[in-house]
Amino acid sequence: MKFDYLIVGAGFSGCVMAERISSILGKRVLIVEQRNHIAGNAYDYFDENGVLVHKFGPHIFHTNSKKVWDYLSAYTEWIPYYHRVLGMLDGEMVPIPFNLNSLNILFPSTKAKAIENALLEQFKLGDKITILQLQNNKNKQLQNLADYIYEKVFHGYTVKQWGLRPEELDASVTGRVPILISRDNRYFQDKYQAMPKHGYTEMFRRMLKSPNIKLLLNTDYKEILADVQFNKLIFTGPIDMYFEYKFGQLPYRSLRFEFEFHNKEEFQEAGQINYPNEYEFTRITEFKKLTHQKNILGTTIAREYPEVYKKGINDPYYPVPKKEYREQYILYENEAQTIKDKVIFAGRLAEYKYYNMDQIVARALHLFEKEINTEKDNKE
Amino acid sequence: MKFDYLIVGAGFSGCVMAERISSILGKRVLIVEQRNHIAGNAYDYFDENGVLVHKFGPHIFHTNSKKVWDYLSAYTEWIPYYHRVLGMLDGEMVPIPFNLNSLNILFPSTKAKAIENALLEQFKLGDKITILQLQNNKNKQLQNLADYIYEKVFHGYTVKQWGLRPEELDASVTGRVPILISRDNRYFQDKYQAMPKHGYTEMFRRMLKSPNIKLLLNTDYKEILADVQFNKLIFTGPIDMYFEYKFGQLPYRSLRFEFEFHNKEEFQEAGQINYPNEYEFTRITEFKKLTHQKNILGTTIAREYPEVYKKGINDPYYPVPKKEYREQYILYENEAQTIKDKVIFAGRLAEYKYYNMDQIVARALHLFEKEINTEKDNKE
Numbered sequence: 001m002k003f004d005y006l007i008v009g010a011g012f013s014g015c016v017m018a019e020r021i022s023s024i025l026g027k028r029v030l031i032v033e034q035r036n037h038i039a040g041n042a043y044d045y046f047d048e049n050g051v052l053v054h055k056f057g058p059h060i061f062h063t064n065s066k067k068v069w070d071y072l073s074a075y076t077e078w079i080p081y082y083h084r085v086l087g088m089l090d091g092e093m094v095p096i097p098f099n100l101n102s103l104n105i106l107f108p109s110t111k112a113k114a115i116e117n118a119l120l121e122q123f124k125l126g127d128k129i130t131i132l133q134l135q136n137n138k139n140k141q142l143q144n145l146a147d148y149i150y151e152k153v154f155h156g157y158t159v160k161q162w163g164l165r166p167e168e169l170d171a172s173v174t175g176r177v178p179i180l181i182s183r184d185n186r187y188f189q190d191k192y193q194a195m196p197k198h199g200y201t202e203m204f205r206r207m208l209k210s211p212n213i214k215l216l217l218n219t220d221y222k223e224i225l226a227d228v229q230f231n232k233l234i235f236t237g238p239i240d241m242y243f244e245y246k247f248g249q250l251p252y253r254s255l256r257f258e259f260e261f262h263n264k265e266e267f268q269e270a271g272q273i274n275y276p277n278e279y280e281f282t283r284i285t286e287f288k289k290l291t292h293q294k295n296i297l298g299t300t301i302a303r304e305y306p307e308v309y310k311k312g313i314n315d316p317y318y319p320v321p322k323k324e325y326r327e328q329y330i331l332y333e334n335e336a337q338t339i340k341d342k343v344i345f346a347g348r349l350a351e352y353k354y355y356n357m358d359q360i361v362a363r364a365l366h367l368f369e370k371e372i373n374t375e376k377d378n379k380e
Numbered sequence: 381m382k383f384d385y386l387i388v389g390a391g392f393s394g395c396v397m398a399e400r401i402s403s404i405l406g407k408r409v410l411i412v413e414q415r416n417h418i419a420g421n422a423y424d425y426f427d428e429n430g431v432l433v434h435k436f437g438p439h440i441f442h443t444n445s446k447k448v449w450d451y452l453s454a455y456t457e458w459i460p461y462y463h464r465v466l467g468m469l470d471g472e473m474v475p476i477p478f479n480l481n482s483l484n485i486l487f488p489s490t491k492a493k494a495i496e497n498a499l500l501e502q503f504k505l506g507d508k509i510t511i512l513q514l515q516n517n518k519n520k521q522l523q524n525l526a527d528y529i530y531e532k533v534f535h536g537y538t539v540k541q542w543g544l545r546p547e548e549l550d551a552s553v554t555g556r557v558p559i560l561i562s563r564d565n566r567y568f569q570d571k572y573q574a575m576p577k578h579g580y581t582e583m584f585r586r587m588l589k590s591p592n593i594k595l596l597l598n599t600d601y602k603e604i605l606a607d608v609q610f611n612k613l614i615f616t617g618p619i620d621m622y623f624e625y626k627f628g629q630l631p632y633r634s635l636r637f638e639f640e641f642h643n644k645e646e647f648q649e650a651g652q653i654n655y656p657n658e659y660e661f662t663r664i665t666e667f668k669k670l671t672h673q674k675n676i677l678g679t680t681i682a683r684e685y686p687e688v689y690k691k692g693i694n695d696p697y698y699p700v701p702k703k704e705y706r707e708q709y710i711l712y713e714n715e716a717q718t719i720k721d722k723v724i725f726a727g728r729l730a731e732y733k734y735y736n737m738d739q740i741v742a743r744a745l746h747l748f749e750k751e752i753n754t755e756k757d758n759k760e
């Protein structure tokens with residue numbers, strides 16, 4: 001078969017580029033996807049009870065980029081949704097990220113008031129600060145607050161999430177734990193926050209409508225590489241796999257989801273509840289809270305269990321945030337540079353980096369403009 | 381790309397053969413499907429309200445073949461379901477096919493009793509007879525009943541369904557209208573009657589699990605034919621298209637479905653209600669009645685409007701049952717014979733024939749044994 005572009009992976013990275021290439025350049029694209037569905041890790045589907053669930057963990061769309069918002073809006077309508085996360089701390093459910101409300105729920109009121117005043121003396125209402133800023137603070141009360149949050153919100157969750165003690169991770173991760181100087185209980189503060197009205201998968205389906213886009217499912221790209229002709233490869237799979245692990249396997253953390261249907265109106269108070277300290281799972285998602293599905297009796301939840309990633313057994317989810325692994329990745333990146341006229345590496349697996357969906361869309365649009373739609377540049 | 385078999389079409393015909401070829405022979409198959417989904421006309425999906433609906437009209441599984449039942453049972457569990465159809469006749473809802481209950485609802489009781497007795501004198505309780513048997517009957521009462529059923533149940537429905545008067549269709553169609561000499565209100569009397577527990581599409585997904593089966597969606601086979609290497613082609617698309625309409629286009633009837641969500645428990649009394657005489661649509665299906673989905677508030681229905689088939693505009697559904705078209709098909713069939721070592725034609729479009737799902741599965745299994753799994757025959 002002959003195509004202008006062969007794209008490996010039908011996630012956001014692959015599908016956005018396929019859409020651009022077919023509709024802006026009118027060129028022919030073959031997308032090869034090893035799974036039996038499109039949408040990558042954003043894949044959602046209706047389970048046997050009619051509840052729209054996210055197969056690979058809860059995906060909440062949020063962005064400050066009007067460009068990304070406008071782009072995706074061509075393929076979906078939206079349902080406004082503000083994500084709220086509660087954390088189970090000392091037997092109380094408190095807003096996460098930790099904010100002034102969390103403070104008031106957890107501490108005796110005089111103490112809470114005093115800390116609140118100390119915070120407001122140094123920071124503006126509405127500021128999003130990091131735990132590092134409190135740890136390094138001269139105010140003893142704020143140092144103590146930092147210790148409390150580190151201990152109760154961060155430490156246990158991190159150990160479960162990564163299977164590592166915080167000290168073993170990059171300092172940047174540890175220092176980045178956010179604290180909100182406000183009573184804003186939303187998990188995100190982005191300008192655009194919403195869920196695609198008919199689900200992510202349907203949004204992808206509409207992106208891929210062009211007759212110039214062919215979609216080969218159930219297929220690892222290596223199985224067909226020798227038999228397809230194309231001018232350029234866009235690779236959104238794992239970069240270490242592309243180079244046959246010549247510099248070793250890049251470490252990932254994996255996840256296991258335990259889905260459960262409950263015959264009741266509501267399972268929990270918020271779309272997501274984190275359990276930093278109890279149980280083996282890190283969080284429970286209740287999908288109806290995210291999607292506002294109104295007409296279903298009963299509700300489906302998922303418990304999320306972090307796991308060691310084992311190639312061929314489970315899926316790679318999160319790159320492990322350690323400097324040495326990033327350095328290992330750089331070896332691959334350098335290798336990729338040597339073939340950049342033939343292969344574009346893009347996406348969370350190809351760049352060994354956690355990206356939010358909006359970032360990955362922005363990146364795909366950017367790559368399209370910079371690396372692919374170059375004739376236009378020449379003309380200008 | 382190199383495959384042992386190239387299969388055109390991901391409906392029952394194509395998928396059953398793909399499954400057999402990959403799992404029994406361990407050979408490599410590429411399925412090419414022009415739509416963006418598997419399951420052919422049996423495709424179902426959850427609509428935006430979480431109701432499992434059938435995109436191409438209500439599909440009820442029924443068979444007397446233990447072989448077909450056992451085969452499909454490897455890929456799905458089942459929900460027992462007896463299909464009931466009511467017809468709106470003279471403002472009353474009566475069981476279809478016309479049976480002794482229909483008689484008693486529509487006629488004054490003494491008259492109904494008399495006709496019932498006349499029927500039971502000539503036929504056994506439980507018999508399924510044809511309208512032809514009544515039309516040719518010596519008993520005047522039964523002739524009148526035949527006229528009544530022809531007029532009220534058959535005539536209007538046929539004109540809507542085919543856009544033709546009954547006289548213009550094959551006599552076999554007209555004569556075949558069934559009448560049930562019983563109080564059995566079920567539409568089918570088959571030994572196995574059920575719906576796949578997780579839907580048809582999920583059943584297909586499980587059929588296609590083998591790594592030997594690759595699935596190319598959004599693609600007309602002609603687009604890739606020149607670039608794929610294979611030993612044998614299995615073609616389940618329209619046979620006239622395969623031969624580039626050299627003997628003219630085979631006439632089909634098409635359908636348009638109007639889906640509608642209602643915010644109530646139940647829309648109608650039965651899974652299917654036929655309107656032989658009123659409205660432009662022929663029938664209304666209420667999907668929850670078929671699938672027994674219990675936990676959805678509200679219900680989705682579809683009104684079914686027969687239409688003229690126009691190539692490229694809508695889909696071919698039913699071959700028009702006229703002798704001259706069958707003869708036209710025979711020209712294609714003869715042509716197919718001349719290339720039978722290279723191409724197997726199978727399925728409702730390739731054979732220009734209405735088949736129920738169980739028949740098409742039986743046929744695919746048979747073709748596999750007879751035409752494909754021939755090494756086994758040699759060994760025996």
Ligand SMILES: Cc1cc2nc3c(=O)[nH]c(=O)nc-3n(C[C@H](O)[C@H](O)[C@H](O)COP(=O)(O)OP(=O)(O)OC[C@H]3O[C@@H](n4cnc5c(N)ncnc54)[C@H](O)[C@@H]3O)c2cc1C
Nearest residue numbers: 009011012013034040041057059060221237347348356357
């Ligand atoms: C648990 C979890 C929760 C998340 N929640 C959010 C959220 O709330 N909000 C948000 O903005 N972002 C969220 N994300 C991030 C989001 O999932 C990513 O931004 C997005 O999926 C990245 O898209 P991608 O196309 O780069 O990668 P992917 O979606 O992973 O797509 C890559 C595709 O390539 C395929 N592939 C890989 N190797 C091969 C091969 N050899 N041959 C063929 N195909 C191959 C894979 O099967 C996959 O489908 C979350 C991520 C995770 C893990």
Ligand SMILES: Cc1cc2nc3c(=O)[nH]c(=O)nc-3n(C[C@H](O)[C@H](O)[C@H](O)COP(=O)(O)OP(=O)(O)OC[C@H]3O[C@@H](n4cnc5c(N)ncnc54)[C@H](O)[C@@H]3O)c2cc1C
Nearest residue numbers: 389391392393414420421437439440601617727728736737
């Ligand atoms: C309205 C309606 C209701 C029905 N209800 C019932 C029922 O209740 N019970 C029952 O047993 N049966 C029912 N049937 C019959 C059932 O749909 C068929 O038996 C079954 O779909 C036949 O399967 P198939 O694989 O032969 O054809 P299809 O399911 O039509 O599959 C053929 C596939 O080939 C694809 N294709 C065609 N041309 C090309 C091309 N050039 N390139 C690539 N792909 C191509 C098509 O897109 C299609 O997906 C019903 C049929 C209709 C129309």
